[in-house]
Amino acid sequence: MLEPTTTQLRNSLRQTFRERRKSLSLGEQQEAAEALLEHYKTLPITTGAKRVAIYMTNDGELSTLPLIDFLWSQNIEVYLPVLHPFCDGYLLFVSYTKDSLMLANNFGILEPILECHKICPVLELDIIFTPLVAFDEKGNRLGMGGGFYDRTLEFVSKRNKCESNPSFNKMADVSTQQKNAPTLVGLAHDIQQCLSLPTEAWDIPLPYIVTPTRFFNFTHNM
Numbered sequence: 001m002l003e004p005t006t007t008q009l010r011n012s013l014r015q016t017f018r019e020r021r022k023s024l025s026l027g028e029q030q031e032a033a034e035a036l037l038e039h040y041k042t043l044p045i046t047t048g049a050k051r052v053a054i055y056m057t058n059d060g061e062l063s064t065l066p067l068i069d070f071l072w073s074q075n076i077e078v079y080l081p082v083l084h085p086f087c088d089g090y091l092l093f094v095s096y097t098k099d100s101l102m103l104a105n106n107f108g109i110l111e112p113i114l115e116c117h118k119i120c121p122v123l124e125l126d127i128i129f130t131p132l133v134a135f136d137e138k139g140n141r142l143g144m145g146g147g148f149y150d151r152t153l154e155f156v157s158k159r160n161k162c163e164s165n166p167s168f169n170k171m172a173d174v175s176t177q178q179k180n181a182p183t184l185v186g187l188a189h190d191i192q193q194c195l196s197l198p199t200e201a202w203d204i205p206l207p208y209i210v211t212p213t214r215f216f217n218f219t220h221n222m
C-alpha cells in the first residue's frame, strides 16, 4: 500500500483534531474558556502590551470572549483579523471595541467592518494570539488549511529570528529601529496537543502556546 502524502496526513489530522474540539460540550467549552483566562492572568505575556490581536472563536475553538473582556478591562487595544480585500490569503488586523459593527466573512466568522483608520499595521502589534487546530511538542502549528496566518506572519517570524540573533542589533541602524516584532502566542484546548505534526516549508511555528492548564515556551527550538 502507498504511504500517505504529507498533505493527506495533514488533512486527516486536521479532521481528527477538529472533530475532537467540536465534540466538547457547551459546559466543557465554558469551563475551558474561564480556565484559560485564570491561567492567562498568572502569565507575564501581556506585561506592557498595548495592542493585542486575537480572533473570534469558530469551529469548536477555545472561546476568546472572557480573555477579550479582560484585555479591554486592562485598557489594552484589541484587534481582530479581517480577510484582506485585495491581497488574497492575507489578513488585516482591525480595531475591535464594544461598539464595533460586525459582519460575517466568507467563512461565517465575525469581523469588524473594515475602516482604514482602524487597521493596525502588523509590526505595531505587541502580541498576536493565533487560533490553531493542533500543535506539537516543538511549537509546530496546524491551522484550518487556508494558510492565512502563515502568509500574514511570514515576515514577523523572519524578523523575530533576526532579533534573536545577537549580530542583528549590531548590524541594524539603531536610530531607525522600531519596536520588536509582535510576539506570536497560540491559544488552544489541551486536547489539541499531539506528539509530532508533519510540517511544510511555509508553516510558521509558534514560540508560545497557552492552554487552560499549560504554558509552552518553544523559543529554545527557534
Ligand SMILES: Nc1ncnc2c1ncn2[C@@H]1O[C@H](COP(=O)(O)OP(=O)(O)OP(=O)(O)O)[C@@H](O)[C@H]1O
Pocket (backbone or CB within 6 Å): 141, 142, 143, 144, 145, 146, 147, 148, 149, 150, 151, 154, 200, 202, 203
Ligand atoms: N507564505 C506563503 N506564501 C504563499 N502561500 C502560502 C504561504 N503560506 C501558506 N501558503 C499556502 O497556503 C495553503 C495552506 O497552508 P497550510 O495547510 O499550512 O494552512 P494552515 O496553516 O493550516 O492555515 P492557517 O495559516 O490559515 O491557519 C498551502 O497550500 C500553502 O501553499
Ligand SMILES: [Mg+2]
Pocket (backbone or CB within 6 Å): 141, 142, 143, 147, 150, 202, 203, 204
Ligand atoms: Mg500552516
